[in-house]
Amino acid sequence: MAKSLIAFFSRAGENYFGGQFRFVDIGNTKIAAEKLQALTGADLFEIQMETPYSDNYKECVKEAKRHFDENARPGLVSFPDSIDEYEQIFLGYPNYCGTIPMPVFTFLEHFDFTGKKILPFCTNEGSGMARSVGDIRKLCPTADVKDGLSLKGSTVDSCDEDLKNWLSL
Numbered sequence: 001m002a003k004s005l006i007a008f009f010s011r012a013g014e015n016y017f018g019g020q021f022r023f024v025d026i027g028n029t030k031i032a033a034e035k036l037q038a039l040t041g042a043d044l045f046e047i048q049m050e051t052p053y054s055d056n057y058k059e060c061v062k063e064a065k066r067h068f069d070e071n072a073r074p075g076l077v078s079f080p081d082s083i084d085e086y087e088q089i090f091l092g093y094p095n096y097c098g099t100i101p102m103p104v105f106t107f108l109e110h111f112d113f114t115g116k117k118i119l120p121f122c123t124n125e126g127s128g129m130a131r132s133v134g135d136i137r138k139l140c141p142t143a144d145v146k147d148g149l150s151l152k153g154s155t156v157d158s159c160d161e162d163l164k165n166w167l168s169l
């Protein structure tokens, strides 16, 4: 397989699972990203905010919505030194407000993805990929951005077959 990077954003803390709130130590997208890493052997990079969104779900929704409304580019803790060596990038994120979280905008604007394949995977509670893939294509117009994989966040523990099927495409 081509040399690959899995870059993902995910949030631990309080989240909404099929009708109830639950506090988790590992976010849904991180669970999917680690499964993908085990299947592919790709390098793994977590996109982390300098000022993380709140552990409290309702606060987090407020903060993320404000960033979305302001078209903000929140600062990140770090970036990979380079993405030159990677032919393909798996990009993992939760659906926030119908698209990628704003810290993922920050990440994508940092690099030139010309000639690279981007494979999005998005955890969500029912909205699917929504506008996320279109927004990634706008941010990375010279990359080959695939349609990607939607995963239900609250059942991500059992997404292994979905990932395997996706990888065999």
Ligand SMILES: Cc1cc2nc3c(=O)[nH]c(=O)nc-3n(C[C@H](O)[C@H](O)[C@H](O)COP(=O)(O)O)c2cc1C
Pocket (backbone or CB within 6 Å): 009, 010, 011, 012, 015, 016, 026, 027, 028, 029, 030, 060, 061, 062, 064, 065, 093, 094, 095, 096, 097, 098, 099, 123, 124, 125, 126, 127, 128, 152, 153, 154
């Ligand atoms: C701020 C915020 C906005 C969200 N917006 C949506 C949405 O528009 N559509 C949807 O299906 N799920 C939405 N969700 C649910 C998340 O996409 C879902 O729980 C996801 O699996 C969380 O991933 P994580 O645990 O890796 O952070 C939202 C969650 C949060 C916290």
